[in-house]
Amino acid sequence: MDFRLVNGINVDQLFQTIELVKENPDLALFKFRARNTWVEGTHNRATVKDFYGAFQEDDSREVLTFELDEPPVLCGDNLGANPVEYLLVALSGCLTTSLVAHAAAKGIALKKVSTRFEGDLDLRGFLGLSEEVPVGFQTIRVFFTIDADLPEGQKEDLVKMAQKYSPVFNTITRATPVSVHLEK
Amino acid sequence: MDFRLVNGINVDQLFQTIELVKENPDLALFKFRARNTWVEGTHNRATVKDFYGAFQEDDSREVLTFELDEPPVLCGDNLGANPVEYLLVALSGCLTTSLVAHAAAKGIALKKVSTRFEGDLDLRGFLGLSEEVPVGFQTIRVFFTIDADLPEGQKEDLVKMAQKYSPVFNTITRATPVSVHLEK
Numbered sequence: 001m002d003f004r005l006v007n008g009i010n011v012d013q014l015f016q017t018i019e020l021v022k023e024n025p026d027l028a029l030f031k032f033r034a035r036n037t038w039v040e041g042t043h044n045r046a047t048v049k050d051f052y053g054a055f056q057e058d059d060s061r062e063v064l065t066f067e068l069d070e071p072p073v074l075c076g077d078n079l080g081a082n083p084v085e086y087l088l089v090a091l092s093g094c095l096t097t098s099l100v101a102h103a104a105a106k107g108i109a110l111k112k113v114s115t116r117f118e119g120d121l122d123l124r125g126f127l128g129l130s131e132e133v134p135v136g137f138q139t140i141r142v143f144f145t146i147d148a149d150l151p152e153g154q155k156e157d158l159v160k161m162a163q164k165y166s167p168v169f170n171t172i173t174r175a176t177p178v179s180v181h182l183e184k
Numbered sequence: 185m186d187f188r189l190v191n192g193i194n195v196d197q198l199f200q201t202i203e204l205v206k207e208n209p210d211l212a213l214f215k216f217r218a219r220n221t222w223v224e225g226t227h228n229r230a231t232v233k234d235f236y237g238a239f240q241e242d243d244s245r246e247v248l249t250f251e252l253d254e255p256p257v258l259c260g261d262n263l264g265a266n267p268v269e270y271l272l273v274a275l276s277g278c279l280t281t282s283l284v285a286h287a288a289a290k291g292i293a294l295k296k297v298s299t300r301f302e303g304d305l306d307l308r309g310f311l312g313l314s315e316e317v318p319v320g321f322q323t324i325r326v327f328f329t330i331d332a333d334l335p336e337g338q339k340e341d342l343v344k345m346a347q348k349y350s351p352v353f354n355t356i357t358r359a360t361p362v363s364v365h366l367e368k
Contacts (some may be wrong), residue, residue, distance in 0.1 A: 030307060031305075032303060034275075034300070037297075046273040084355070116218070123237075125351070131198055140363070152368070156366055170320030173358055177357065178323070179324070179326065
């Protein structure tokens with residue numbers, strides 16, 4: 001092996017990337033994308049394929065397809081997880097990767113990391129029955145379980161680091177602008 | 185057929201739900217959930233199954249599994265879409281369903297709805313190289329294409345309604361609290 005792996009992360013590549021970005025900050029500018037096609041009712045289908053980053057378009061992946069639907073109590077047929085569940089999936093992956101990668105950068109080995117997520121949604125917002133309740137999640141709770149030879153205080157520090165550096169966590173907890181346009 | 189379908193949405197069920205929620209607002213309180221297990225490096229796996237809503241736990245779905253990874257340029261092996269792409273998938277499904285359902289409630293028939301999403305991410309935030317750039321998406325752009333026998337102005341109104349009533353859109357664009365805990 002000609003590079004160092006910590007938690008399965010190539011930390012040599014990580015530190016090289018950091019040095020390159022210090023010299024040329026625009027290397028860090030990425031654009032991520034998705035597409036969606038309505039199927040019927042509450043069922044729709046999203047795809048992910050290309051992205052831009054490190055000064056080039058990357059179109060090398062196969063198309064990744066995601067089914068989205070609602071359960072019957074919300075007028076759907078359970079043909080996929082629903083959109084707010086996908087948001088929790090996104091948050092779960094991002095907090096996990098942020099924790100694992102930043103631990104790796106500090107040389108901290110982890111054995112197991114698992115998490116559970118729960119978000120409170122009052123559907124009176126979606127249904128237009130109240131202007132007072134938030135339309136989105138009122139609050140989201142996250143519980144980390146970390147198996148590693150570390151004192152509790154250091155595990156707590158890792159959990160704080162995950163929040164500080166996770167793009168999805170920060171997209172949700174800070175008001176992120178989303179501009180929506182109609183194609184003519 | 186003993187109920188009215190508009191855009192594949194059972195609008196009789198939708199209006200019955202609205203009347204029931206007006207009588208008993210707590211019927212609208214839902215809890216959605218996800219779990220995640222780290223696999224290796226930037227690869228982790230999320231699952232979705234149970235939720236709470238309409239006064240009961242629903243554990244009837246099969247487990248839905250989602251692989252998350254990064255592309256090689258971000259130290260991964262492309263074993264799944266990455267977390268910020270899942271966030272765009274969540275947003276895509278939610279804006280689509282919100283638009284379709286609110287159109288159905290108004291009796292507006294749609295033929296086709298498709299969308300594309302692009303979000304700008306400056307990875308200097310994730311890498312801890314700048315306190316000035318946002319760690320999350322700087323901005324997300326959404327483009328709707330709607331095929332329906334409607335004047336442009338009415339399509340624009342539908343796009344505004346989608347934003348007003350979409351839980352994921354509002355979770356992202358308003359600062360949503362996320363509390364993160366370490367299990368002892």
